[in-house]
Amino acid sequence: xxxxxxxxxxxxxxxxxxxxxxxxxxxxxxVAALNPALNAYITTNAGLSLAQAREADAQLANGKAQGxxxxxxxxxxxxxxxxxxxxxxxxxxxxxxxxxxxxxxxLFNKAGAVNLGxxxxxxFAMGSSNETxxxxxxxxxxxxxxxxxxxxxxxxxxxxxxxxxAATGTDTGGSIRQPAALCGISGIKPTYGTVSRYGMIAxxxxxxxxxxxxxxxxxxxxLLNVMSGFDERDSTSLQRDKEDxxxxxxxxxxxxxxxxxxxxxxxxxxxxxxxxxxAAIAEYQKLGxxxxxxxxxxxxxxxxxxxxxxxxxxxxxxxxxxxxxxGYRAPEYSDLADMYEKSRAQGFGAEVKRRIMIGxxxxxxxxxxxxxxxAQKIRRLIAQDFTDAFRQCDVIMGPTSPGTAFNLxxxxxxxxxxxxxxxxxxxxxxxxxxxxxxxxxxxxxxxPVGLQIIGNYFAEAQMLxxxxxxQLATDHHDRAPQNIGL
Amino acid sequence: xxxxxxxxxxxxRLARLAMSPTEIETARTQLSGIFDLIAEMQAVDxxxxxxxxxxxxxxxxxxxxxxxxxxxxxxxxxxxxQVEAGLYLVPQVIE
Numbered sequence: 001x002x003x004x005x006x007x008x009x010x011x012x013x014x015x016x017x018x019x020x021x022x023x024x025x026x027x028x029x030x031v032a033a034l035n036p037a038l039n040a041y042i043t044t045n046a047g048l049s050l051a052q053a054r055e056a057d058a059q060l061a062n063g064k065a066q067g068x069x070x071x072x073x074x075x076x077x078x079x080x081x082x083x084x085x086x087x088x089x090x091x092x093x094x095x096x097x098x099x100x101x102x103x104x105x106x107l108f109n110k111a112g113a114v115n116l117g118x119x120x121x122x123x124f125a126m127g128s129s130n131e132t133x134x135x136x137x138x139x140x141x142x143x144x145x146x147x148x149x150x151x152x153x154x155x156x157x158x159x160x161x162x163x164x165x166a167a168t169g170t171d172t173g174g175s176i177r178q179p180a181a182l183c184g185i186s187g188i189k190p191t192y193g194t195v196s197r198y199g200m201i202a203x204x205x206x207x208x209x210x211x212x213x214x215x216x217x218x219x220x221x222x223l224l225n226v227m228s229g230f231d232e233r234d235s236t237s238l239q240r241d242k243e244d245x246x247x248x249x250x251x252x253x254x255x256x257x258x259x260x261x262x263x264x265x266x267x268x269x270x271x272x273x274x275x276x277x278x279a280a281i282a283e284y285q286k287l288g289x290x291x292x293x294x295x296x297x298x299x300x301x302x303x304x305x306x307x308x309x310x311x312x313x314x315x316x317x318x319x320x321x322x323x324x325x326x327g328y329r330a331p332e333y334s335d336l337a338d339m340y341e342k343s344r345a346q347g348f349g350a351e352v353k354r355r356i357m358i359g360x361x362x363x364x365x366x367x368x369x370x371x372x373x374x375a376q377k378i379r380r381l382i383a384q385d386f387t388d389a390f391r392q393c394d395v396i397m398g399p400t401s402p403g404t405a406f407n408l409x410x411x412x413x414x415x416x417x418x419x420x421x422x423x424x425x426x427x428x429x430x431x432x433x434x435x436x437x438x439x440x441x442x443x444x445x446x447x448p449v450g451l452q453i454i455g456n457y458f459a460e461a462q463m464l465x466x467x468x469x470x471q472l473a474t475d476h477h478d479r480a481p482q483n484i485g486l
Numbered sequence: 487x488x489x490x491x492x493x494x495x496x497x498x499r500l501a502r503l504a505m506s507p508t509e510i511e512t513a514r515t516q517l518s519g520i521f522d523l524i525a526e527m528q529a530v531d532x533x534x535x536x537x538x539x540x541x542x543x544x545x546x547x548x549x550x551x552x553x554x555x556x557x558x559x560x561x562x563x564x565x566x567x568q569v570e571a572g573l574y575l576v577p578q579v580i581e
Contacts (some may be wrong), residue, residue, distance in 0.1 A: 099561045192541050206539055235547060236540060304527040307520060315501060322502070324574055329567035336577045341504035353503055357494070357513060358520060360501040370528065376537030378530055383538060416519050432541020457541070 001026070002162040002486060003478070006071060006219045009165055013060055013070045020060065020070030024053040024114050027072045031117065031163050033485060037144065040157040042077050042135045043085045044117035052114045059112055067222055069112030074164035076155050077118035078125055079210075080199040081105045084115070088201045089123040089133040089151075092321050092328045092347035102199025103231045104168060104210055111226045116164050120154030123349045124318065125175055125203045127151050128421045129411065132351040137408055140183060141481040142447055146405035149179030155213045156183035161484045166214040166223055170200060172207045173306055174400075174425025177437035180213055181400035181450020184439045186467065186477060187213040188220050191457050192432035193238035196231030204313035205236070207306075207429045216477055217438060217467035221246035224460060240458070248465040254288030256466065259393030261296045264424055270403040276441030276449035277399045280470065284397075287469055292393045296385040301378050302427035303419060308362050308375035309430075314352075315359025321347065354415060383431035390456045395466055399424055400437040400450035424452060434460050438467045439476040448476075487521040489514050 001009060001018065012018050028046055035041050049072070056070035080086050080098035082105075087093045101109065108115065122132040130138040130153030138153040140146040141161040148157045152169030156179035159167050169176040171189035180187030188211045195210040202208060212223030224245045231237045258281065265274065285291065323329035323343030330342035348356070362371035389396060402423060411418045428435035433454055440451035451470075455463040471477050480486055491507075494514045498505045505513065559572060568575040 095565075097565060099558065099565065193544075232547070232549065236544070238542060238544070301527055301530065304524045307524055308527070319502075323567055324576055325562070326565045327567075333577065336579050337502070338504075339577055340502040341499075344502050345504035348503070353501075354513070354516060354520075356501045356503065357497050357517060361493075361497045361517070364497070364500060371524070373537055374527060374530070374532060376539060377532035377535040378527055380535055380538035381530075381532070383541060414519075415516055416523050419520075419523065 003480070005216060006068065006166060006214070006222050009071055010067050010069070014065050016060065020053040020056040020114060021050060023070065024049050024072050024116065027116055027164060030485065034161060034163060038139050038141060038157055038161055039136050040120055040138055040154045040161065040163055041074070041117045042087055042089070042120050042154070045084060048083060049114055049116055056112050056114060066111055068108070068226055070114060071165045072114045072116035073108055074116050074119045074155060074158045074167040075105065076152055076168050076170060077121055078170050078201045079105050079168065080201070081115060081118070084118060086118065087135065088125070089121040089135060090348065090352070091134040094134065094328065096326055100199060103196035103233065104227055105199065107226050107229065113226070119152070119158055119167060122151035122153070123352050124201065124314070125151040125170060125172055126314070126351050126355055128174070128178055128418055129406070130154065131408065131412060132349055134349060140405045141484055142184065143405065143445065146407055146447065147182065149182035149401070149405065151175040152213060153179045156180055156185055156187070159183070159185045159213050159215060160481060162480065162486065166212060166219055168210060168227070169213045170208060170210045171429065172204050172310060173429050174422040176211050176213060177400050177425050177435055177450065177452060178422060180437040182405040182448065184448030184476070184479065185213060185215055186217055186220055186436070186438045187211060188224065188436035188460065188463065189428070189434060190224060190228060190460050191434045193236050194228045194460070196229070196234040196237050198231050198233040202317040204310035205317060206313060207310060209429070216471055217464045218246070218249060221249060221464045243461065245461050245464055248461045249468045251465050252288065253284065253466065253469050256284070256289040256395070257292050257393040258284055258289050259292045259294040259389050259396040261294050261299065261389070261396060261398060263296050263299045264398030268402050268423070269399060270443070272443030273399050273401070273403060273449050276443060277451055280440035280451045281397060283470060283473060287473060294389045294392055294396065296389060296427065298378065298381045298385050299427045302382055302430055303423055305375045305378045305382065305430060306426045307358065307419060308371045309379065311355040311359035312363050312372050313359070315356045315363065318352070318356055323347070351415070379430045382427050386431045386433055395459070395463060396454040398452050400452040404443040404445070404447035404449060428454055433457060434463060436463055436467060438470065441476055487518060487525060489518050489521070
């Protein structure tokens, strides 16, 4: 059951070969056994999970089950889930019990899925290694002295270590794709505006987008079918007809034009990653695809632009944490200003404070035009590069991350080095395009390598088709780490 | 770009973050490094380029001016650091 697809698990549940309570308990037992070492979850709550499982079993018994009914899904701890502790990886929200459900949580509940627990993450989703979590670092299940990536590192670890059937993540600059790559799983960040941000704790609102993380593209399609959809409570949610993201999974790839941006294969890319990515591209050619050399000339500016826009939006979003209505308040203070300053200084970790400072600076009087406005203009140039590229190709491919998982502590003291680990993913968020990562092999120390697939706006079904056909022809995505009790 | 400790102190105050002198010193070095990374962006010629805030160029939706939320004062105050008689408590601001 642990290696089965969501469709297979759903069939087993509907055929009553296993109950949702049994399946949920199986996963809870695995989490109890493995989480002390891996730290993928911040919070589990057997009472809440099993209550949902019992409800699912009742639905299964009376034939009202849908595709995901009774299936245990891990939720990133950035999504508010009613009655669940929702920390966003921060001391600021260490004791925050969410009073309402995020839209994503509502949709999973409506679909009958079981919330298995809240996964660990970089604090407020700010990080690429999960080392900024207040609740401790997540370990990479392939090598426990390596990072799982971030910020959705707990989700990626939980999926890879079979500590859930599938998971949710969020991606502001690569936070679904990079940990998916580093942990050898599949993940997709859909077109900006596809999944509602309501109840998803805000980091950089013009970039934040939620998406599923799972063991195959086929599973991702089922999950995205549940997660997506218009929600009037998110002002940037897009009003579009509901679509079936699994509709094109089985289309042949003959004639597919794959664009390879030369900038993604330049200096800075590790050789073992380049090797696996090139092998994947050769596999695609065997499947009938043709290669087009393209250029994204402004992509080198993506990291600098991102480190203006994202901190600026974060400094504004995080101003709500003031120790008054919810969240951490310092135990001692002299007056109101002192209470704000101490509560925020003690409640936020170093990386979050760093980004609030950058954001505050670039938005401060006299600097707005030079930083924020300039960054927004270059953002358009970056998006235009993609528009031009998609005139010549159907999808763009390249590495997800410049290297395989680095060691814990390796980039801890140098924020700039850490920021550069998202060099291939950030431009996609700036353009608002969909992007995904699928496993495409193993590097020098037998660590997973991710292939990034970037599609045009609303091309998720096509990207999932492209990923699924590769997964039918290869088995990288089926490999599991050692020592996870299988 | 080199920031001074006074610059950092000013930003920390605007951001409402208490910082010790040692923290300010560390922040100054790290922020200067990050602004060096950002500086690359400033040489780009962007004359005539419209700033981009949303990929789809959508406009702000409007809704009917009707109440959609219910009053959940007790529920929301249950998670507040300090409340009394239905009010949020903060240090006195007016003598």
